[in-house]
Amino acid sequence: MAKPFTRKGSVQIAEIANGLIDPILARRAGINTLLLASWDEIAGEQFAGCSRPERIRWPRQDGPDETGGGFTPGLLTVACEGARALFLMHQEAELIARVNSFFGYRAISQIRIVQKAIHVPARKPKARPLDTGEKRRLAAMVDTVEDPKLREALARLGAGVIGRRPKRSE
Secondary structure: OOOOOEEOOEEOHHHHHHHHHHHHHHHHOOOOHHHHHHHHHHHOOOOOOOEEEEEEEOOOOOOOOOOOOOOOOEEEEEEEOOOHHHHHHHOHHHHHHHHHHHHOOOOEEEEEEEEOOOOOOOOOOOOOOOOHHHHHHHHHHHOOOOOHHHHHHHHHHHHHHHHHOOOOOO
């Protein structure tokens, strides 16, 4: 496992989570979180919202293959919504090339498309602007913080949190 990115002694939570999840995904589905996170770029905007990789199956290796390389490319299973699956089938060769380009070697040679509903999480609505009372209350909360950069960051965070809540009637 690669050493997580650190910044002045801190470790990003995403790196810790990926370190925990990747071995399980690799064992069960043959994929990793980096492939899942990059799927939108790999699939392209036409298929990003309606497809996702499900698993990669590599053939069992008893010994070196007939080419002597010892590695046989796998089969990528992609879940795709309804009629879009037909269009994805027509783009199969390009998708194989993109996935192999992502991995940096010929990792897959075939794609199996499975029709499934793909749940794409809805984007969170933007925070509403704060009224003057909320701004004053937030300013009072962060006023005691001495470091100006930290105070600014806490004010932005507070504005985002307060702005996502329904407006309170006082």
